[in-house]
Amino acid sequence: MTTVYAREDFLGADDYIDIVRKSGLNRPIEDRGRVERMLAHANLIVTARQDSRLVGFARSLTDFCFCCYLSDLAVDKACQGQGIGRRLIDETRAQAGGPMTTTLLLSAPTAMTFYQGIKMPHADNCFLYRREQ
Structure with missing residues (x-):
């Protein structure tokens, strides 16, 4: 089956919630208002x-020339293993500015083996304040 990749200006909350649910990604999909704000303020x-x-889909925040935070990467479990996640990362990097832009992704513990498997570089110099809600 052919997979078409594209940058889209809008992703609806229903589509987001559906794929997050089908992917197993841990996001606050029970809070539709929060999901809508997450989507409204993503710029890639x-x-x-x-x-x-x-x-x-891959949902990111970027300035398109120096930094990109890839916040959500989700693929329907029925379609995993087809290279879709890797390609979404590659397309995100290209859209965000290519080699001049650092792309940062914070992995859930359960997804670490995926990122290691695609040989995504690992950083030891990250600091963060975790969400409290």
Whole structure:
């Protein structure tokens, strides 16, 4: 099956919630208002579609020339193992400014093996304040 990748200016809350649920990604999908704010303020969304059906997405915040925070990477479990996640990362990097832009992703503990498997570089110099809610 052919997968079409594209930058989209809008991703609806229903589509986001559906793929997050189907992917197993831990996001606050029970709080629709929060999801809508997350989507409204993201400025880079790359999607993967098969027969026009959304099967994955990458949601990021970027300045398109120096830094990109890839906040959400989600692929429907039924479509995992097809290289979609890796391609969404590659497309995000290209859209965010290519080699001049640092792309940062904070992995959930359960997804570490995926990022290690695609040989995504690992950083030891990250500091963060964790969400309290």
